[in-house]
Amino acid sequence: MSLRFTCLCGKVSVELHGAPAARANCHCSTCRSFYGTSLLSATAWEAAAVRVEDGVALTFQHPGKQVAKTFCGVCGDILFGTNRLGMRVVPNALVARATDGQLDAALAPTMHLFYRQRVVDVSDDLPKYLDGWDGPTYAP
Template sequence: MSVPNTLQCLCGTVELSMRGAPAARANCHCRSCRDFYGTSVWSATAWAADQVTISRGSVSAFKHPAKRLTRHFCTVCGETMFGTNRLGMRVLPNSLVARACGGELPDALKPTMHLFYRHRLLDVQDALPKYLDGWDGPTAAL
């Protein structure tokens, strides 16, 4: 299965174009992502900002009140199209990619790690490394 070049929101109003490859592919368990994106695990890919562009429609943005996070969403259906992290990268939810690929992620975009696993709400049974904090720190004993 190939990586799609474009992704759409649920209503089709907004389309993103992607080029290249993501810098990181992860499942994030940190409190900031859980609270900001409203999910127990934020499964996403992080891209350089110039590799992901809005090719159709427009998005609205919500800036986190205390952290350097912004969520960009379709103004019609409300779906999160991408976030911007503290490094200025565009973080795309894996749910958009999976929908574009008939329900599955292409191997090239599947998560390669868990981040901030010490803050998890749910235990995850898989073979991916589970970094207790960021990817430069210790991993959880399995």
């Protein structure tokens, strides 16, 4: 797979190559705070699979955690984050915007992570891991 998307103003473009390593809705407090959302729906990619192709992107390193976000210096749109494992975390909203609002099934979330930390309940059939994907799942 190869997919190209741009920031909101179109000044920076990013290209994704291959397949994501993980596809999830993350409810952890770090993602909520860092990305400014109640949950982050995203794909995680090996660093080499995500490249800024055009424009100048800026990176902000979190002052207290091992995470960073890369964004457009013009419109401020977050292009991707980097988690503590060095994976690039690409918000699904950006990818869907580049594909006429539709998220390809190959990129759709397959799970919820850190559901114990949620601020909103989600009603779907995806497994809801209370912590990481190697831990217990939520049972209503």
